Amino acid sequence: MNSQYKKGVLELCVLSLLRRRDRYGYEISEYLSGHIDIADGTVYPILRKLKGEGLLTTYLQEESGGPPRKYYSLTSLGREEYRRERAEYLNFAAEVQKLLEDEENDEE
Amino acid sequence: MTKNEYLSALRAELKRRGVADMDDILAEYAQHFDYKLADGYSEEEIAARLGGAAQIAAQFETAAREKTPGGRGAMRVLVGCALGFADILVFALFCVLWGWVAVLACGALSGALLAVALLVPGLSELPWVYLPYMPYWCGALMGLSTAALGVLFACGSVYFAALARQGFRAWARFHSNAMAGAAGRPGLPPVPAWPQFSPGRRRLLRLVTLVSLGAALLFAALGFAACMSAAGDAEFWHTWGWFRDV
Numbered sequence: 539m540n541s542q543y544k545k546g547v548l549e550l551c552v553l554s555l556l557r558r559r560d561r562y563g564y565e566i567s568e569y570l571s572g573h574i575d576i577a578d579g580t581v582y583p584i585l586r587k588l589k590g591e592g593l594l595t596t597y598l599q600e601e602s603g604g605p606p607r608k609y610y611s612l613t614s615l616g617r618e619e620y621r622r623e624r625a626e627y628l629n630f631a632a633e634v635q636k637l638l639e640d641e642e643n644d645e646e
Numbered sequence: 647m648t649k650n651e652y653l654s655a656l657r658a659e660l661k662r663r664g665v666a667d668m669d670d671i672l673a674e675y676a677q678h679f680d681y682k683l684a685d686g687y688s689e690e691e692i693a694a695r696l697g698g699a700a701q702i703a704a705q706f707e708t709a710a711r712e713k714t715p716g717g718r719g720a721m722r723v724l725v726g727c728a729l730g731f732a733d734i735l736v737f738a739l740f741c742v743l744w745g746w747v748a749v750l751a752c753g754a755l756s757g758a759l760l761a762v763a764l765l766v767p768g769l770s771e772l773p774w775v776y777l778p779y780m781p782y783w784c785g786a787l788m789g790l791s792t793a794a795l796g797v798l799f800a801c802g803s804v805y806f807a808a809l810a811r812q813g814f815r816a817w818a819r820f821h822s823n824a825m826a827g828a829a830g831r832p833g834l835p836p837v838p839a840w841p842q843f844s845p846g847r848r849r850l851l852r853l854v855t856l857v858s859l860g861a862a863l864l865f866a867a868l869g870f871a872a873c874m875s876a877a878g879d880a881e882f883w884h885t886w887g888w889f890r891d892v
Contacts (some may be wrong), residue, residue: 577697
């Protein structure tokens with residue numbers, strides 16, 4: 539799959555994961571690389587980019603028996619962006635699906 | 647590749663690309679190694695799954711570039727200025743093109759008026775119609791020729807008006823796409839610069855153009871021949887005194 543295209547969708551996935559609760563980088567990386575075929579290391583640049591755009595903030599939290607973890611949290615701008623991008627993506631995906639299924643019908 | 651080898655390779659790549667907050671980034675990757683090691687993976691496995699250090703560093707570089715508003719703002723101003731200058735030239739070009747459309751439309755109108763004056767019997771005798779003398783049938787043939795010429799001009803006017811309109815739309819689309827590109831927004835597909843007639847329309851326009859051109863030439867030749875034979879002289883305008891002082 540086109541990597542540029544995948545990157546845009548990954549950003550949306552990251553926002554979606556963080557909408558439910560705050561997570562630390564490794565957690566997000568593990569979840570996404572477990573479900574989508576990407577290198578483990580690609581999630582961190584995305585997190586940094588989203589933070590740079592003001593969609594995420596970070597804070598450190600002490601963990602029992604380990605170094606403090608850097609948690610990522612959605613800002614209100616991030617929430618707004620997520621809602622917008624989500625609607626856009628779902629609409630897009632539905633159209634693509636419709637198109638591809640139409641093609642199957644044509645061939646029958 | 648061990649953890650230390652991977653991290654120093656990543657450090658070198660980040661440094662080469664001038665990525666800010668290098669230590670922060672490296673700490674995050676070091677932590678990734680620690681978590682994965684705790685889950686029972688080997689350092690080699692973890693490094694392999696992270697992706698190439700150069701690739702990762704390149705992603706941090708683009709992430710940093712995309713969020714720099716200064717660079718983008720400067721780009722926007724630059725593209726805006728360039729387009730502004732181009733607009734002056736393009737505006738002049740469209741003025742010329744629309745002027746040409748007006749000229750063709752006037753030509754079509756003149757052809758039609760001449761045809762009416764020459765074809766309607768008795769009209770050329772009216773005091774406010776200034777036409778050189780010629781017998782009615784010669785005039786009628788000339789009138790048919792100017793009528794055909796009028797239609798030809800009208801076709802030209804329609805075509806060039808469509809060209810000016812479509813060209814303007816193509817330019818406007820290019821304009822907005824260039825601005826969108828400078829602002830990092832996606833652009834719309836470009837618009838073709840040539841007139842987009844439906845196949846039926848295009849065929850009709852071509853047919854009318856060719857027929858009117860042929861008719862204009864044919865009737866002009868017939869008109870001249872009729873005038874010559876009526877005046878009994880190849881230079882019939884002298885016989886009828888067209889250029890004599892009134």
